[in-house]
Amino acid sequence: xxxxxxxxxxxxxxxxxxxxVKEIWEKxxxxxxxxxxxxxxxxxxxxxxxxxxxxxDGIVGVQSDMHQIWIETNYMEELRAAFAEGAGxxxxxxxxxxxxxxxxxxxxxxQAARKARxxxxxxVVTPDASAKDVAFERRLKRLGINPELDFESFxxxxxxxxxxxxxxxxxxxxxxxFNPLFIHGGAGxxxxxxxxxxxxxxxxxxxxxxxxxxxAEHFANEFIEAVRKGNLDAFRKAYRYADAMLIDDIQxxxxxERTQDEFFHTxxxxxxxxxxxILTCDCPAPEIxxxxxxxxxxxxxxxxxxxxxxxFETRVAILRRKMEQWKVELDNNxxxxxxxxxxxxxxxxxxxxxxxxxxxxLSLGNMSIEKVDELxxxxxxxxxxxxxxxxxxxxxxADYYGLNLSDMTxxxxxxxxxxxxxxxxxxxxxxxKLSLVDIGEVFGKRDHGTIIHAxxxxxxxxxxxxxxxxxxxxxxxxxxxxx
Amino acid sequence: MKFRIAKEAFLDGLQxxxxxxxSRTTLPILSNVLIEAxxxxxxxxxxxxxxxxxxxxxxxxxxxxATTLPVKRLVNIIRELPSAEIEVSVDSKNVASIKSGPSFFxxxxxPSGEFPPLANFDDAKExxxxxxxxxxxxxxxxxxxxxxxxxxxxxxxxxxFKEGKLTLVATDGxxxxxxxxxxxxxxxxxxxxxxxTKAVHxxxxxxxxxxxxxxxxxxxQVCFEIGASIIVSKLIxxxxxxxxQVIPGESKERLTLxxxxxxxxxxxxxxxxxxxxxSVKLTFGQNQVDVMANSPDIGEANETLEVKYEGKEFSxxxxxxxxxxxxxxxxxxxxxxxxxxxMSPGVLRTEDAFLYVLMPMRVTG
Numbered sequence: 001x002x003x004x005x006x007x008x009x010x011x012x013x014x015x016x017x018x019x020x021v022k023e024i025w026e027k028x029x030x031x032x033x034x035x036x037x038x039x040x041x042x043x044x045x046x047x048x049x050x051x052x053x054x055x056x057d058g059i060v061g062v063q064s065d066m067h068q069i070w071i072e073t074n075y076m077e078e079l080r081a082a083f084a085e086g087a088g089x090x091x092x093x094x095x096x097x098x099x100x101x102x103x104x105x106x107x108x109x110x111q112a113a114r115k116a117r118x119x120x121x122x123x124v125v126t127p128d129a130s131a132k133d134v135a136f137e138r139r140l141k142r143l144g145i146n147p148e149l150d151f152e153s154f155x156x157x158x159x160x161x162x163x164x165x166x167x168x169x170x171x172x173x174x175x176x177x178f179n180p181l182f183i184h185g186g187a188g189x190x191x192x193x194x195x196x197x198x199x200x201x202x203x204x205x206x207x208x209x210x211x212x213x214x215x216a217e218h219f220a221n222e223f224i225e226a227v228r229k230g231n232l233d234a235f236r237k238a239y240r241y242a243d244a245m246l247i248d249d250i251q252x253x254x255x256x257e258r259t260q261d262e263f264f265h266t267x268x269x270x271x272x273x274x275x276x277x278i279l280t281c282d283c284p285a286p287e288i289x290x291x292x293x294x295x296x297x298x299x300x301x302x303x304x305x306x307x308x309x310x311x312f313e314t315r316v317a318i319l320r321r322k323m324e325q326w327k328v329e330l331d332n333n334x335x336x337x338x339x340x341x342x343x344x345x346x347x348x349x350x351x352x353x354x355x356x357x358x359x360x361x362l363s364l365g366n367m368s369i370e371k372v373d374e375l376x377x378x379x380x381x382x383x384x385x386x387x388x389x390x391x392x393x394x395x396x397x398a399d400y401y402g403l404n405l406s407d408m409t410x411x412x413x414x415x416x417x418x419x420x421x422x423x424x425x426x427x428x429x430x431x432x433k434l435s436l437v438d439i440g441e442v443f444g445k446r447d448h449g450t451i452i453h454a455x456x457x458x459x460x461x462x463x464x465x466x467x468x469x470x471x472x473x474x475x476x477x478x479x480x481x482x483x
Numbered sequence: 484m485k486f487r488i489a490k491e492a493f494l495d496g497l498q499x500x501x502x503x504x505x506s507r508t509t510l511p512i513l514s515n516v517l518i519e520a521x522x523x524x525x526x527x528x529x530x531x532x533x534x535x536x537x538x539x540x541x542x543x544x545x546x547x548x549a550t551t552l553p554v555k556r557l558v559n560i561i562r563e564l565p566s567a568e569i570e571v572s573v574d575s576k577n578v579a580s581i582k583s584g585p586s587f588f589x590x591x592x593x594p595s596g597e598f599p600p601l602a603n604f605d606d607a608k609e610x611x612x613x614x615x616x617x618x619x620x621x622x623x624x625x626x627x628x629x630x631x632x633x634x635x636x637x638x639x640x641x642x643x644f645k646e647g648k649l650t651l652v653a654t655d656g657x658x659x660x661x662x663x664x665x666x667x668x669x670x671x672x673x674x675x676x677x678x679x680t681k682a683v684h685x686x687x688x689x690x691x692x693x694x695x696x697x698x699x700x701x702x703x704q705v706c707f708e709i710g711a712s713i714i715v716s717k718l719i720x721x722x723x724x725x726x727x728q729v730i731p732g733e734s735k736e737r738l739t740l741x742x743x744x745x746x747x748x749x750x751x752x753x754x755x756x757x758x759x760x761x762s763v764k765l766t767f768g769q770n771q772v773d774v775m776a777n778s779p780d781i782g783e784a785n786e787t788l789e790v791k792y793e794g795k796e797f798s799x800x801x802x803x804x805x806x807x808x809x810x811x812x813x814x815x816x817x818x819x820x821x822x823x824x825x826m827s828p829g830v831l832r833t834e835d836a837f838l839y840v841l842m843p844m845r846v847t848g
Contacts (some may be wrong), residue, residue, distance in 0.1 A: 011813065036826055037823065040828075070656060070729060072656070238633055
């Protein structure tokens with residue numbers, strides 16, 4: 001930011017730009033003094049400066065937060081009019097506190113701001129990633145963000161790589177095209193974790209940012225409350241002036257028409273002002289029941305990323321990370337055993353570890369695999385009851401290909417029936433824990449060789465034929481959601 | 484645990500604390516009241532982790548102990564009980580049996596050990612304040628607290644102990660209310676902090692007009708001891724903006740008005756202020772003020788107040804709710820209204836150290 005390292009030309013340009021901004025500000029000021037009383041003008045705008053001005057954006061710097069609050073509440077209409085009448089700039093001007101500003105949307109605006117204020121008085125807040133101070137943590141908690149859920153504590157695996165990368169891009173404000181960012185995935189896979197991490201990163205980099213972090217349920221409740229009290233205006237304001245809006249569990253809006261309506265407008269105004277919006281949902285947007293189509297299409301207009309259940313390696317990595325965090329030590333085979341038993345969701349995985357760790361801590365006894373099984377008995381049973389049955393697979397495949405359920409077990413072998421049946425066999429082999437013989441039994445008392453053949457064929461077809469691969473993936477995903 | 488208690492005493496005690504319960508379903512114990520029975524009777528405590536309230540109730544304790552019970556449900560039950568005398572016993576599994584006359588209730592509680600303890604104020608700074616002073620101060624300022632959550636530092640009352648004065652300030656950006664009161668405290672205790680709205684509400688419920696209260700301040704929490712009751716609250720983190728910048732300097736015109744008259748007139752006239760503009764217009768002429776409101780589709784209202792006024796003629800419009808709020812909370816017979824012009828904020832003062840800055844509304848047409 002030092003002007004010394006820049007050439008004379010640069011300095012010249014800077015001072016010209018500086019002069020231009022000053023001239024514009026003079027015009028705006030003279031209009032403004034017509035609109036508001038001289039007392040108010042000298043009180044609030046005397047030492048104000050124009051930090052940036054172009055056709056879309058006007059930023060006024062004032063000397064204290066009280067100036068900012070008072071001007072934002074009382075003089076915005078006048079300020080907007082003065083921008084329009086005095087300088088022909090039609091925008092919603094923003095008021096920032098001098099020396100603390102730079103909650104600006106993009107890099108070029110930042111540069112413009114720097115140019116407008118040569119000498120480098122602009123303070124850019126540099127985050128100290130190592131130490132999260134107590135005040136910051138409290139602020140997070142007040143916003144409803146769990147300070148422990150940050151990027152550092154998120155274990156990235158194949159299942160979450162893309163989602164993690166997208167979130168981290170958004171958090172570092174270089175992903176303006178990822179708006180809105182829509183994260184979906186089943187329970188306990190880290191949607192809220194990622195979103196909290198983004199919120200924290202945004203606040204670390206820019207402590208003045210207005211980050212709204214809430215659940216869709218909270219949004220709906222506030223909306224209902226606002227309707228009841230008749231202060232919808234304040235409600236709208238609170239959300240529409242946010243710098244970033246992060247909403248958890250958006251599927252909650254399903255079936256709430258008026259809330260959806262309000263949300264739609266809030267959502268639009270945020271997108272129009274290029275405010276980052278991040279949403280999480282337990283299923284892909286089009287599958288949210290009774291959600292207005294216009295909302296679905298809005299949700300899909302940005303980037304959609306999915307969180308899958310973690311693979312074995314990731315599960316082990318998560319367990320190891322947690323053990324480090326909680327300062328517990330367990331034998332490697334026990335960790336592997338837990339990771340093998342609990343597959344569907346990270347939250348449950350952590351629960352399992354808590355049990356085992358606290359047992360070993362309290363009893364000081366030696367941990368054995370048998371003991372772990374005993375401790376995790378009900379969790380593992382839960383996992384298994386949630387397992388998909390061959391019947392469910394048969395039904396899903398039959399529905400998908402428009403066949404009768406009886407075709408799955410019948411002896412008929414035209415290709416349009418036989419191939420889906422083979423897919424169902426393949427899926428049964430992949431998803432359930434049944435043996436080849438058992439699977440053959442359920443598919444109309446077929447030989448286990450038939451099942452082996454079906455699996456091989458489908459596998460080969462998936463490699464060579466993208467349509468088959470797509471179908472199988474869709475079916476797998478829809479079955480997994482039934483858990 | 485076992486005790487006998489008068490219905491009214493139990494109900495009073497519970498009602499003091501029942502407002503502080505958490506809506507967070509993740510921690511069910513926060514919707515419970517901690518009941519501790521000892522030699523001196525019952526101590527009842529609730530908390531939502533931000534604010535905690537604790538009070539006492541007289542009871543005949545035959546077996547001391549502690550448990551927690553869902554407070555909303557308990558209040559509903561106690562309120563409906565037929566007899567004035569209640570007998571409560573709690574077994575080791577925290578199941579409470581409540582007997583009163585012919586009725587018998589059994590409710591399931593949670594162990595008292597899980598209840599989060601209120602913060603400790605051993606090394607805290609202490610301030611002794613007459614209850615009436617604090618109560619009045621809150622009453623005269625709390626209506627101006629901002630409810631805009633995006634400006635969280637304004638979601639509470641700024642409380643300052645400086646230069647031998649206790650100062651309370653609340654603002655929402657459209658108006659600002661401030662009260663000063665002289666108070667003795669050691670100069671090492673000069674400090675300021677922000678008390679969140681929720682704690683302010685609880686305080687207003689518990690404060691009396693007589694006696695003293697003890698304010699204790701640690702790093703990030705404040706505790707108010709009012710008789711046997713205690714309120715503990717987290718403070719709002721952050722710096723309160725410099726409110727003195729808002730207070731206009733010299734005024735051009737000063738009027739002295741009867742508080743009640745101005746309140747009644749504004750209330751009547753505001754019946755016809757439109758929802759959209761929501762303003763009443765005050766027009767100052769020779770020794771009179773016309774208070775007017777009109778909504779294009781409904782009609783208009785007008786009332787004239789006799790005052791001593793010899794300044795220039797002009798009009799100013801205010802939001803009637805914002806104008807009435809301080810008038811309702813004051814007790815003085817007369818208030819002074821200081822004005823500069825129709826676009827500058829008006830200032831309402833009393834002989835006491837009360838001040839209220841109110842932004843005028845734009846008068847269109």
